[in-house]
Amino acid sequence: MPEEIEGPDRTGRPWTDEETARIVDLVRAGADESTVVARSRRSGPSVVSRLRRMLPLEHRSCPSDMVAAALHGHLRDADYDWRAAMLLTPPPRPVVRPPEIVRTGVAGLTDGDLVGIAHSVLLDDRAATADLRERLVGEVRERGLVRDVVAAHESYLATLREPAGIRDVDEWVHRWSTAVGLGADRYRAYTGYGPWE
Structure with missing residues (x-):
């Protein structure tokens, strides 16, 4: 079992420079995540997050159980500046907005417009083609x-x-x-809300 550092629990408190340097020394000596967590007196996610910030941006997405090993690899290079790496922030994720769905034709009509147009077209049999009448009636049925x-x-x-x-x-x-x-029974349309016959 890893040796724990004496002292109060540091969970939820700001990291000090001394604490940060201590976990760097632990990782440099080859300690794994559980050892670093036990010796730091902090929560596992907090320690892993702190170690992850010391990695170069391109390596920060490594799995949580590999963060200490990845940082250990970088710390073997005497010129690696983990303090500078901590100051780097990844660019914000791009905001992806799905394209707006634009309905056209009969499907693009609002309910009120559909009712008015359907009634007008169905009122005068010569006002539209049979195909348009069928599409209007179909859309009216589909929307109830x-x-x-x-x-x-x-x-x-x-x-x-x-x-x-x-x-x-x-x-x-x-x-x-x-x-x-529109259906053989007018009253069914008022009470049944079922499909037209």
Whole structure:
């Protein structure tokens, strides 16, 4: 078992020059991490971190259990200046921001825009190609906006009720939603939140 240095526990206190020089002497003499930790009266991570800072920048990523051995190799060179190495700080890691996902086309529409455009296109069969209508209906289904499109059509019909003589708005909404592929049962869209039929 490694011999421990007498004295109070130094964990959490600032490192002194004397302590730092002592652990350098231990490593230079060939002591391993556990011996250096026991003799320093500090926590293992604190000692390893201190030793790691004495390594050249390019060697600081070595495994924790190899730090003392790596530093021992450098300290064999009489010209190695571990104090200068401690002053070096690695460059900051690059900030990597993932590219922003930009949705285009039908998928890029906000929910409100999708509801308005889908209702407008589905209201006039000549307003768009069959492919566009299918994509709009598919996106509305995928986002669960069936109820909103049907409600938009109900509001639209309510504004036409008097001039057009529409008596049963519910029946007109039901027929329209069935015709445009929003589902055969208008009320299912309001209560079920399931996929359209």
